[in-house]
Amino acid sequence: MPTTVTTDRPATTMLRHQERQVLSAVGCGLRDDEVAAxxxxxxxxxxERLARILVKLGLRxxxxxxxxxxxxxxVVPGRGARARSVRPVPRAVAVRATGPKVRISLLGPLRARRDGHPLDLGHLRQQAVLAVLALSAGRSLSQQELLADVWGMEPxxxxxxxxYIYRLRKALHVGDGPDPxxxxxLRGYHLVSGAVDVDVARVEELITDIRKVDRGGEPIEAVRLCAQALELFRGEPLAGLPGPFAELERLRLTERRIALMQRKLAWQLRLGQDAEAIAEMFALSVAHPLNEPLATMLMRALHRNGRQADALTVFERARRRLADDLGVPPSRMLRRAHQMILRGDETDLGLMPLAGSTTGR
Structure with missing residues (x-):
């Protein structure tokens, strides 16, 4: 009974020269009509030749x-077919920093654009492979690591x-010649430095700038930079992508977005932009009802604006959700804000720390 061959290199010696040409072309992703041409x-x-190849090699x-x-x-990924009769291509060369770039957006459904034009990245598993590479900060990933990140326990x-790498190279192709x-x-696959702009990396750069203006006490610039970073989010990060890596990154990037929003709101309150900040906090607290630092900041802002009843309603809503969903009481931070409002204390109206730190329960 024929068996499927996977890594036995000498197996291709069973094929005639014309059959090797066809297998090489098929391996490059060409359709039958393209192979024929x-x-x-x-x-x-x-x-007919492809059918004979499948039988000889036991391929399904x-x-x-x-x-x-x-x-x-x-077939070598990125270099086309080795058979010279099938469109030989020169050795790949690295993209220079001055060349055209591919822009990859992960802060929402995965998108890629080249020179302003959207690129077809294939099905979700293939997109997930690209997402792992884009979020690995230049680190090389082996085939085994990519399999584990995208397929988990079900390879x-x-x-x-x-x-998938071959198809992604074709989709992301820049300039003439093979896609670089x-x-x-030696250690695996990686995105070429300078060839790709990733929106997550841009957010991290903005966060570094935000920390600098935080330390410098520049609230207006801090609000502007926070808003600029938040504009890069287009919905749920890595929306719909499968695999354990995408799931963890989805959670991490969502938390990143919430932290940015809280930082911006805290600065707006310090600038006296209470009405706008309170409206945003109400919307955010509805989406994240278990976020105690956010609830505390909203309660204090409402209290400062003479809306004690609304502030107490925020506390009660948070208390019920914590009990129903997590089975825990409010944190010390939230209880302290509640007691402050009940006492009518206006001497402890300090807003949440900009770093969004929390206290113990």
């Missing part, structure tokens, strides 16, 4: 043939990572 043979001949379908072409070394039947956006080094 490249090899100058009728399309039905391509289909075209997808398995593509994986085999990578695994046996017939695919075949190692499809090389196929994704490279493979």
């Amino acid at each position: 490249a090899l100058a043979v009728p399309e039905d001949v391509v289909a 379908d075209r997808a398995a043939a593509i994986v085999h072409a990578f695994d046996c070394g017939l 695919p039947a075949a190692n499809v990572v090389p196929v 956006v994704i490279e493979r080094g």
Whole structure:
């Protein structure tokens, strides 16, 4: 009974020269009509040769043939086919910083644009592979790491990572010649430095700037930078992408957004922009009812504006949600704000720390 070949390089010696040409072209992602044009043979001949290849190598379908072409070394990701009769291409060269860039947005559904034009990144698993690379800060990732990050405990039947990398290289292609956006080094795959702009990296740069103006006591500039960072969020980060890595990053980036919003609101309150800040805090507290620092900041702002009844309502709503959802009482921070309002104390109206730190329960 024939068996599926995955990494046995000599297996391709079972093929005739014309069959190796077809397998090489198929491994590059070409359709039958494109293979026929490249090899100058009728399309039905391509289909016949591919059928013989599947039988000889014990492969179940075209997808398995593509994986085999990578695994046996017939096709090298990013360099096209090794068979010279199928559109040979020169060795990949690194993109210079002055060249065109691909812009990748992860702060919402994954998007990529080149020169302002949207790119087709394929299905969700393939997009998830790109997301892992984009969030790895230049670190090289092996095939095993990518499999674990995207598929977790349920890896695919075949190692499809090389196929996905090849397709992503084609999708992200910049300039003439082979696509250099994704490279493979000794330790694995990584995005070429200077070839890609990622919105998450831009947010981190803005946060660094925000911390500087925080220390310098520049509230107007802090509010402006916070708003600029928040504008980069287009919804739930990595929305819809599968895998354990995407799930963890989704939580981390959501918390990043909430922290930025709280920082901006705290500065707005210190600037006396109470009406605008309170309206935003109400909306945010509805979306995040278990966020105690936010509830405390809202209660203090309402109390400062003479809205004690509304402030007490915020406390009661937070208390019920904490009890119902988590089975815990309000934190010491929230209780302290509640007692302040009940006493009518106007001497303790300090707003939340800009770092958003919390106290113990």
